Amino acid sequence: MAAFITFEGGEGVGKSTQAQALADRLTRQGYKTLVTREPGGTPFGEAMRSALLAHADLETLTERLVFAAARHEHVERVISPALQAGMVVICDRFIDSTRVYQGHDPADAFARTLEARSIAGHLPDLTLILDLPVDLALARVAARGAMNRFDANAQATHEARRTAFLGLASAEPERCHVLDAAQTSTAVSEAVWALVSALLVAKSSGSPQVNPQSPEDDLF
Numbered sequence: 001m002a003a004f005i006t007f008e009g010g011e012g013v014g015k016s017t018q019a020q021a022l023a024d025r026l027t028r029q030g031y032k033t034l035v036t037r038e039p040g041g042t043p044f045g046e047a048m049r050s051a052l053l054a055h056a057d058l059e060t061l062t063e064r065l066v067f068a069a070a071r072h073e074h075v076e077r078v079i080s081p082a083l084q085a086g087m088v089v090i091c092d093r094f095i096d097s098t099r100v101y102q103g104h105d106p107a108d109a110f111a112r113t114l115e116a117r118s119i120a121g122h123l124p125d126l127t128l129i130l131d132l133p134v135d136l137a138l139a140r141v142a143a144r145g146a147m148n149r150f151d152a153n154a155q156a157t158h159e160a161r162r163t164a165f166l167g168l169a170s171a172e173p174e175r176c177h178v179l180d181a182a183q184t185s186t187a188v189s190e191a192v193w194a195l196v197s198a199l200l201v202a203k204s205s206g207s208p209q210v211n212p213q214s215p216e217d218d219l220f
């Protein structure tokens with residue numbers, strides 16, 4: 001059954017680990033899954049990822065345009081075909097990262113149009129925002145080793161991004177759910193599963209409602 005799920009949040013919150021854990025669980029239950037990421041996901045996207053991470057002095061509009069270009073290729077060539085093939089697509093970062101890192105001004109008609117054109121109608125069914133106090137997140141990033149240029153930003157910038165992700169979640173409470181990433185990885189995975197299994201139940205019954213109270217594994 002086709003579903004589009006994104007993981008979002010600041011640096012070091014565990015998005016990649018949770019995306020893979022979710023894919024493994026879905027695969028064990030017989031779902032066809034695809035894990036992908038942004039920036040990246042296509043050869044062009046991976047080239048743009050290298051360029052974006054290597055150039056620290058880009059204008060915000062330049063970043064917005066390049067992320068959008070890479071995203072459009074990703075949506076048209078990877079995400080949309082996978083959804084049409086009935087897969088559960090799990091993407092590590094998507095539009096909410098652009099809204100947070102490049103800025104979100106609802107009055108910016110150009111940014112809204114660019115986002116809409118780049119995703120070509122593929123708004124995620126469910127966005128899981130992993131939330132972690134900045135001190136903890138930065139300690140995890142430091143323990144991981146190599147820092148990218150976004151990781152290396154000032155603490156106040158990371159705090160502002162955390163606040164911005166929480167603001168996006170409250171603005172779109174049906175799509176976006178905030179999960180406490182300070183819990184154990186297993187506990188976060190269970191919280192993810194509660195929401196994903198509810199989404200899949202809702203989709204299979206044709207209901208648009210996501211009910212996080214029905215996470216029974218054996219439903220699948």
Ligand code: TYD
Pocket residue numbers: 010011012015038039067093094095097098099101102148150151
């Ligand atoms: P990455 O190494 O993937 O970071 P992480 O492991 O934390 O996901 O680096 C990607 C960086 O690109 C990340 O710091 C956030 C940034 N980014 C944007 O600024 N805008 C975007 O639209 C996306 C998708 C990512």
